[in-house]
Amino acid sequence: xxxxxxxxxxxxxxxxxxxxxxxxxxxxxxxxxxxxxxxxxxxxxxxxxxxxxxxxxxxxxxxxxxxxxxxxxxxxxxxxxxxxxxxxxxxxxxxxxxxxxxxxxxxxxxxxxxxxxxxxxxxxxxxxxxxxxxxxxxxxxxxxxxxxxxxxxxxxx
Amino acid sequence: xxxxxxxxxxxxxxxxxxxxxxxxxxxxxxxxxxxxxxxxxxxxxxxxxxxxxxxxxxxxxxxxxxxxxxxxxxxxxxxxxxxxxxxxxxxxxxxxxxxxxxxxxxxxxxxxxxxxxxxxxxxxxxxxxxxxxxxxxxxxxxxxxxxxxxxxxxxxx
DNA sequence: TGCTATTTGTTGCGTGTGCAACGATTGGCG
DNA sequence: CGCCAATCGTTGCACACGCAACAAATAGCA
Numbered sequence: 509x510x511x512x513x514x515x516x517x518x519x520x521x522x523x524x525x526x527x528x529x530x531x532x533x534x535x536x537x538x539x540x541x542x543x544x545x546x547x548x549x550x551x552x553x554x555x556x557x558x559x560x561x562x563x564x565x566x567x568x569x570x571x572x573x574x575x576x577x578x579x580x581x582x583x584x585x586x587x588x589x590x591x592x593x594x595x596x597x598x599x600x601x602x603x604x605x606x607x608x609x610x611x612x613x614x615x616x617x618x619x620x621x622x623x624x625x626x627x628x629x630x631x632x633x634x635x636x637x638x639x640x641x642x643x644x645x646x647x648x649x650x651x652x653x654x655x656x657x658x659x660x661x662x663x664x665x
Numbered sequence: 666x667x668x669x670x671x672x673x674x675x676x677x678x679x680x681x682x683x684x685x686x687x688x689x690x691x692x693x694x695x696x697x698x699x700x701x702x703x704x705x706x707x708x709x710x711x712x713x714x715x716x717x718x719x720x721x722x723x724x725x726x727x728x729x730x731x732x733x734x735x736x737x738x739x740x741x742x743x744x745x746x747x748x749x750x751x752x753x754x755x756x757x758x759x760x761x762x763x764x765x766x767x768x769x770x771x772x773x774x775x776x777x778x779x780x781x782x783x784x785x786x787x788x789x790x791x792x793x794x795x796x797x798x799x800x801x802x803x804x805x806x807x808x809x810x811x812x813x814x815x816x817x818x819x820x821x822x
Numbered sequence: 823t824g825c826t827a828t829t830t831g832t833t834g835c836g837t838g839t840g841c842a843a844c845g846a847t848t849g850g851c852g
Numbered sequence: 853c854g855c856c857a858a859t860c861g862t863t864g865c866a867c868a869c870g871c872a873a874c875a876a877a878t879a880g881c882a
Contacts, residue, residue: 530809619670652687
């Protein structure tokens, strides 16, 4: 009898989570089944492919990943010989991270597939719509950061 | 030296996950700290507040939540006296679920706060932008479903 | 210099999640 | 009717995550 106060399927955080979850699981399947990578590992790989040399903390700008998550992902990648650590002699608290040749090979194999999934997703949008979407995501993300300045981790709704 | 194949901060699945994670953690804080609800529990509560009478499987349309997640959330809510189960005599495999008065009270307390968070998020968008966003999310969600027809769970990128 | 606070990264712990297997019930079809 | 497949929901298991505490190193400041 009582009219609904919230309609879940119209609730923005819920819808964002459903969409993010769908895209993530599509990608995670590739990362895992094809390359044995977790999502944190993928993020480390792609960051090192992008920046060549980074510290563990740089992997999680704004606390998108928890530092313990990064630590374990890096350990796993190092054990597989995909990433190497080098001491930073200027600040021995941190370490420089870099891809090994094997790591780079995986990066060069995964990246195109990830981009292909992204492109298949975006294929239903026009060029203008993509720009609009990007702008809207930026606005919302910025606003969300200003509201809850805590760590993110994964996310539901 | 090698140019990046993927720029993570431009990668749509990543950005979607960051945004979804930020909004989720803002909401989860309210659910948990203020009402002792997990996110699956919140979804059950809001669904029952919306539909009055549902089965456990209805809580997870399209497999947005795993059925085991729903099962445990319902058990916890029943133990707290917020939800009741009734056998469905027409099909004794499933059970009808409904909010108790206490459950409804919590629903009526949480829902406005959740909507307030949503409104604060959306406050940076114009009315037209909100409609556009909604449309874009729908298009992408539909496309994402057509690509990977598996369960969702949470989601990263 | 010396002392405290801060930062980087690791690890133990508790918890929540997905998966797969299962019991119970129902549906489909010969 | 009788049998096998499919569906609803629960639970044991393994695993990943976040949190908090921690060690090591550095920064800030008197």
